[in-house]
Amino acid sequence: MSNFLKFLEKLARHCELKFEAEKFEGNDEYELAANTLNEINKFLYQKKATLPPEYISEFHKYWEENHEKVLSPKVNLNGECFAVAEVLEGIYKSNTIRVQLDTLDLTKEEIASVRFFTAIQDFNIDVHARSNPFEFYKRHPDCFKPERVKDNDLLIDELLNFLGAQSQRDKRKPWMLNSARLLVEEYDSSAYKINNVHNGDVVEIVKALTAKERYGFSIKKTHMFLRDMADLGVWKYKRNIEKLDVMSDKNTMRVALRTGILQFRIPLLASFLDVYCFQYSMVDRCNREAWRKVWEEWGRISGNQRPPTPASMDYLIFRLGKIACRPSKRFCPPEKEVSKKKLESLIPQDRLIFKFDRYCIFSDVCRPERKILNAPKSISIEGRTGWKSGKTNEGGGGGISS
Known part of the structure; x- marks a missing residue:
């Protein structure tokens, strides 16, 4: 029996x-x-x-109405x-965890400017991966001066080239222009x-x-920016600091799924089935809730050293996902522990994501069947490679092209 017939047998x-x-x-x-x-x-x-104009298919309409019922998210089941909180307490009670960025000798005003403009671009790229944006500021300060940026495409291109932000410039450039004008x-x-001011x-x-939307700041990017301003000692907040959330990205989502603080009825669907990103948006929200x-x-633990806001956990969780709990490489049983050489190469704060046995700190929390779970991805709605561009009719063909 062919795999296709076996597939139909499962559906039946x-x-x-x-x-x-x-x-x-x-x-x-083959006819079948x-x-x-x-x-x-x-x-x-x-x-x-017969479909309303806002939908690209019957499934699109069904998925919008029923994606949450189908996937059935559960927090803290x-x-x-x-x-997880007990594990984190063991780390935070004797360590101060902060965002680790090399701001050189820049002033608070300069740090805020660099992080403001780079935070906007922090999607689909790691703005700190290629080199240090704060060092770039020293050589090209005009790229971060709002009154210069707001009318100068060349300065924006210079910064985007430095960040390696080659894709989706139709979004990135207007965001830079409009956010500069906002400032x-x-x-x-x-x-x-x-x-x-606030x-x-x-x-x-x-x-x-x-x-x-034209400013380029989503909730996620704004919370990240505010977290960094606090961790880097640039700002001190007076009200509502506890409202800052852990930022949803592929790393914090993946760790949430594998630890089980966030669970679904089935493993998450591939982006090709997540028409108009309803799954991704829901996971984003549920991840922050989790x-x-x-x-x-954490607040229930007696004498706890819980940080003042959930966002203060973000950097540790982000780094754990990036180093110890990657999509296809995990430092937890039955996989091998991290090597001594690798561990010693990490900065001291990153070493905290491993226990004395050199396994991930959550290795005793994650159940075996959850250790392979992965975060969702999304396809843009707008743009040349987005859902709208792939729309077709009953004549067939169509679809998203790279």
Whole structure:
């Protein structure tokens, strides 16, 4: 029996039906395969004339309405959040964990400006991977001066080239221009003054930066920016610091899934099935909720050294996902422990993500069946390679092209 017929047999079992595969052996199988694939393709990706204009397929409409019911997210299903909190308490009670960025000898005003403009670009690239943006500032300060940036595409291109931000410039450049204009118009051309203008209120700063999409600040990027401003000693907040969340990215999501603080009915779907990113958006939200629940459970530990905000956990979790809990490389049983040479090459703070036995700190929390779970990916809705560009009708073809 072919793999395709076995696939149909599985589908039939899920529907509590009997599939007589022997009827379709030989040439009849290919007729069945063609008709089956055609129906799947029509449902997933083809737009019928009767569909409302905002949908690209029948599945798109179904997925929007039912993705959460289908995936059934659960936070802290069996007390996993407290178990994770206990591990973190063991680290934080004797260590101060902060964002590790080499800001050189820049002033607070200069640090704020660099981080403001680089935070906007922090998607699909690691803005610190190629080289140090703070060092780039010393050589090219005009790339970070709002009054110069707001009308100068060349300065923006210079910064984007340095960051390696080659993709999606149709988004990145307008964000730089508009965010620079925001600083000029509302904050006296200074990212540093944002905190004072809003009286150190985290909620008000987040509202201001995310008020309009054209500024380029999502909730995630804004929380990251505010966390960095606190960890780097640039700003001190007066109100609502506890509202800052762990930032959702592939690393913090992956660790959440593998520790079990966030669970779903099935392993998450590939981006090709997540039409218009409804799954990704839900996981983003649930991931933040799960890590906040860890922070709340942490408060139950007597004499705890819990940090003042969930966002203060973010950098450690992010680094753990990047170093110890990668998609296909994990330092936890039954895999090998991290080597002494690798461990010694890490900065002291990064070594904290490993226990004395050189396994990941969460190796006793993650159950075997969860250790291979991975974070979702998303396909842009807009743009040349986005969902809208791939829309097609009942004539077939279409789809997203690279």
